[in-house]
Amino acid sequence: MTTALARPPVRTGDDRRDANASAVLRTVLDHGPIARSRVAALTGLSASAVSRQVVDLVRLGLLCERPELAVGRGTGALGRPQLPVDVDTDRLAVAGLHIGVPYTTFTLLDLRGQVLYRQEISNRGRTGFAVLKPLLERLPRLIAALRGGRTVVGLGAVTGGAVDPERGLMLRHGLLGWRDMPLRELLEDATGLPVQVDNHARALTQAEILFGHPAARRSMVQLFVGHVVDAALAVAGTVHQGPPSATGDLGHLPIADRLADGQADERADEDADDAALCHCGRRGCLSVAASDTTLFEAAAAEGITAKPDRAQLIAAVQQGDPRADRLVRERARTIGRALALLADVVNPDLLVLTETFAVLDPAYLDVVRAEFTLRSHLHRDADLLIAQQRGPDALAVAAGAPVLGELYARPVRALAATPARHR
Secondary structure (H helix, E strand, O other), rough: OOOOOOOOOOOOOHHHHHHHHHHHHHHHHHOOOHHHHHHHHHHHOHHHHHHHHHHHOOOOOOOOEEEHHEOOOOOOOOOOOOOOOOEOOEEEEEEEEEEEOOOOEEEOOOOOOEEEEEEEEEEEOOHHHHHHHHHHHHHHHEEEEEHOOEEEEEEEEEEEEEEEEOEEEEEOOOOEEEEEHHHHHHHHHHEEEEEEEEHHHHHHHHHHHOOOOOOOHHHEEEEEOOOEEEEEEEOOOOOOOOOOOOOOEEEEOOOOOOOOOEEEOOOOOOOOOOEEEEOOEEEOHHHHHOHHHHHHHHHOOOOOOOOOOOOHHHHHHHOOHHHHHHHHHHHHHHHHHHHHHHHHHHHEEEEEEEEEEHHHHHHHEEEEHHHHHHHOOOOOHHHEEEEEHHHHHHHHHHHHHHHHHHHHHHHHHHOOOOOHHHO
């Protein structure tokens, strides 16, 4: 990644220290291994300020020196060799939970967002507190057993629906039966770790800003399509929260279920079964038209799969079942229309789609792009629309992204909150 950071704002006291530390750390994330002199040039900080920050960041376990890459070492050149620095991926780790409808993903990440460990834990159809109870019991043992001598600096917890990161509350998740669930409090009590809670679309957006496409730091829209349909917006490297901590409710964007060449498909029936009826009382809402629940139930109803099941539908698609292909392409076109509407309203530098089939097979992303190009009035280049690049690890990385985002924004303050027993 080649995006350079802007000159850090002038601050005082601890805020200034954290701002300078963040500028150095983010620059090394983008360009490391990198010499201190180059860090100074990119951040606008003085050489002495960069040296002080590097010493502190190495001590905290965030950076490491790379003497084997030193310029001038072993070459006979005069002067002290410059020791490049890089993000330390060996001493610290971040834990994460993505709490979905069918299963929860537990993960450990290094500071570059690489997955050290990932485990999917079935929710077995549970709702309410029953989803969390086994997790609260298992998490302390999992973290202790898997950290491998690393310091675990925090736990991220992300899920769909309306989430208040400031208070650590899951405000509303209809499919999980949650309302005002004190997610942060429960997880902090169970693990003793500082916990950052967020919506999974915002967390995916934060991960893209940190580790993904350079354009994400200018402006981007993230669309997540799963059992829940969510979107998030970021401008100038900052993820929009919205009052009260709600980016928006894209799920009720009106999208007709089936269209062909701009005309209503004769197969569409106003008296379709209740599966096409949104809880808001309307038909054609994106959360129904494009959700995994709708797609998997349609596959089972047509006899493509034995039951509404992701793995079975993926298998049918990969085996070349034309009925499965048709269903997935219909959803891809629906998603393309939704993204065209979003792009025309927001006009971002980047659109990122997190959806199972577009990630698995570029042919389905091409369907989304074709519909996007057809429907967008701005006629933007379809190359601004990409699929999530992390593939199966996307939600695992997103789970830890709230902690990593805080760590890169306020490294000194974030590490001060890590309990000694996790070091």
